[in-house]
Amino acid sequence: MSKKKKKKVGKAKSKPTNVKRIKDQTRAIFANKIGERFSYRQLIKMLGLRDKKSKETLKDILFGMESKGAITKAPDGRFVSAHEPDVVIGRVDHVNSRFAYIISEQYEEDIWVKTDDLKFAIDKDIVKVQVTKPPMDGFRPEGKVVELLERSKTEFVGRIEVSEKFSFVVPDNRNLHFDVFVYPEKIGKARHNDKVMVKVINWHNAKNRSPLGEVTMVLGAAGENEAEIHSIMAEFGLPFQFPEKVEQAAAQIPTEISEKDLKKRRDFRNITTFTIDPEDAKDFDDALSIEQLDNGDYEIGVHIADVSHYVQPNSVLEKEALTRATSVYLVDRTIPMLPEKLSNGLCSLRPNEDKLTFSAVFIMDESGKVKKKWFGRTIIHSNRRFTYEEAQERIETGEGDYAGEIRTLNNIAHKLKDKRFKNGAVNFETTEVKFKLDEKGKPLAVVPKVRKDAHKMIEEFMLLANREVATHIFKWGRGDDGQYTFVYRTHDNPDPEKLDGFAKFAAKFGHKMSTAGDISQGLNKLMDEIEGKPEQNVLEQLAIRSMAKAKYTTEPKAHFGLAFDHYTHFTSPIRRYPDVMVHRLLWHYLEGGKPVEVEPEEKKCQHSSEREKNAADAERASIKYKQVEFMQSMLGEEFEGIVSGVTEWGIFVEIVETKCEGMIRLADLSDDYYDFDEKNYRIIGQRNKRIITLGDKLTVKVVKTDIDRRTIDLDLVTEE
Incomplete structure (x- = not known):
C-alpha cells in the first residue's frame, strides 16, 4: 500500500507556474516603485513565490526586463526601474500625522507622501519630491521628499508643558504634527501652560524624535484673551507694534x-x-x-x-x-x-x-x-x-x-x-458673524452681521469707482507707448469640475443649478432660492470654494464675480497697499508719465495677494478662537447642525444656532464602522449602510472644546 502511495505521489504533476501573473506583478512593482531598489530575494517574498519553478520563472523575467532596458542592475546587485522618476517642486500640505500632500504646479494631481518620507519637512515648506508611484486607476501619485528647498518658518506658537528635567511646546497649528523639545535652561521665564513662541534650533534631535528648540517670547497664560490673540498674531507673523x-x-x-x-x-x-x-x-x-x-x-x-x-x-x-x-x-x-x-x-x-x-x-x-x-x-x-x-x-x-x-x-x-x-x-451674500465681548474680551454672544441698503449703497459706489478707474487706464493707455502698467484686481472663471461638484451637492437639497451656458445666472438663481434656509451658509461657503481666488496683478484680466471687464482697488489706501499703488500710478499717468516697468509692480502685487491671504487666515483663526471660547459654556448641550465638511477622519458640522463649526470623529461613531467616500464627500456604514454626506441635518452634542487647537468636538446624537 505504501508503494502504491509512493507511486501515486511520484506520478502527481507539479502545479503549473502562472508566468503571466508573475510577469504582470513584477512589472507593477517596478512601475509603482520608481527609484526603489529590490533584490532577487525581496522580489520572491513580495510576490509570494514558494516553488522552485516560480523562482526560476522570476529569474527569466528579470533577465528579459534587463535585456530590454526596462530595469537595470545597481552596483549592489539589486534591480531598479530604468525609467527616470519625475522630480517636481511643490509645497507641503501636512494634513495629518501619518501623511502629507505635495502641491505642485508642475503636476496635475497632489502627490501623497508618508510622514517618514518627508525628510523633516513641515506644513508649507517648499520641497523637491520624487514621484515613486505614478497616478493610476483613480489613485493619487505617491512620492518621497529628496530635498528640502525652503523652510516656511522656524518659529512656532504653542503651549509649554514644563517638568523638572525637560519641557515640550505643543504647537497650536493643527498642521504641525510634532512637539518641540526644550531644555530647562532654554525656557526663559515661561511657566507651565503658558503660551510661548519657540524657535527650532535643531530639526534632527538624536536623543528625541521631536525637534529641539528654545523659547523666544512668553505670550501669557494659555486661555487668557491677550495671550490667545497674541498667539494668533505671532502664528501668522503679524506685528505687535510699529518700529x-x-x-x-x-x-x-x-x-x-x-x-x-x-x-x-x-x-x-x-x-x-x-x-x-x-x-x-x-x-x-x-x-x-x-x-x-x-x-x-x-x-x-x-x-x-x-x-x-x-x-x-x-x-x-x-x-x-x-x-x-x-x-x-x-x-x-x-x-x-x-x-x-x-x-x-x-x-x-x-x-x-x-x-x-x-x-x-x-x-x-x-x-x-x-x-x-x-x-x-x-x-x-x-x-x-x-x-x-x-x-x-x-x-x-x-x-x-x-x-x-x-x-x-x-x-x-x-x-x-x-x-x-x-x-x-454673482450675488454672494455670505453670512458673517461678530461677537459681543465683555471688558475682558470674553464672548457673550455670537451675532450675525446684517447687511442692509446703507451698506450696499456704499459698496455700489466703491465698485463704480474701482471699475471706472481700471477701465479708464486700460482704454487710455493703449497708445503708441504700449499698455500702461497698472494694478488690477482679477477673478478667474470657476473651474468646471469644481462647479459641477458643487451643483451635485446643491441638488441633494433639492436645488437644481445648471453649469452650462450662463454660470452666473444659475448661481444667482440658486443663491435666491437658499436665502433664509438652514443650508444657506453651507452652500454659500461651498460655492465660494468652487470659485477661483481673486488676486492683484498687472495683467488686465476680467473679474468674474463682479462681471467687470476691468477692476482695481482704488477706495481703501488706509488699509490696502495695492490701493496706494493705484493712486500713485493713476496720478503718474494723469501727469503725463510714461508706462512704468512691469516686473517691480507685479512683485508688489504678488506680495500683497500673499499678505491678504495671510490676514484672512489670521482673521478666521481669531473668529474660530472666540467661537470655541463661546461654546465652552455649552458642554453637554444638544444642537441642530448641518454637515459642512467630510474627511477621512471626521465629519464637520456647523451648528445652525451659533454658526460655530465642530467635528464628529469617525472613531467616535459607535453604531458602525464607516468608510470615507472621497469622491462624493460622504461616509458609508459598513453594516448599516447609513450614508452621511455634505448638507445632511444632524443633532449633535458638544463634548469638548480645545482653545489651543481652536477645535470643538461633537458627538452624534443617535436618532430613535
Missing part, C-alpha cells in the same frame, strides 16, 4: 494743509459731503459728495483719503506699508497698515475738517448711467459722519438731515446693482 523710526516719521508729518498742498487739487469743500461707516469705525477712508446740476443730472464724487500724498516712495513709511500690505481685523482689535497718526488722523475723513483726497467724480442721471467722469486730487470738507444705522434710518423713513441726498444715492445704487446682475455678476 520706532516709523512712528517718528509719522510724527514729523505736518498736520496743517499748506498752499503748496492745494496746487493741482480740485476744491470740493462747498459741496455736500458725508461719510457712512460702522458705528465702531475709527478711520474713515471714503466719503461721498452729491450735487444736483441744472439739467437734473447729479455730480457724485467718491472721495478717498490721499494716502500717497503723505506716504512717499522709498520712505520708511512706504517700506513698512509695503511689508504689512494690509490692515488685519481680528475679533477684538485692528492691526493697521499705517501708524495711528495717518490711519486715524491725517488720512481719516473726519467731519468738519479739511482733508486731502483722491477722487473719482461722475456726472450721472437717475438711471445710474455715467455720462462723464473725472479723476484727480481734491480737497473736501465732510459735513457729517453717519453710521450705517443712521443712514439706513434715513433710507427707510425719509426723515433726518441729508435724507434726500442719501435716498437719491440709494436709488442710483439700486440701478447700478441691477445692471451688474444683468451683466452677469
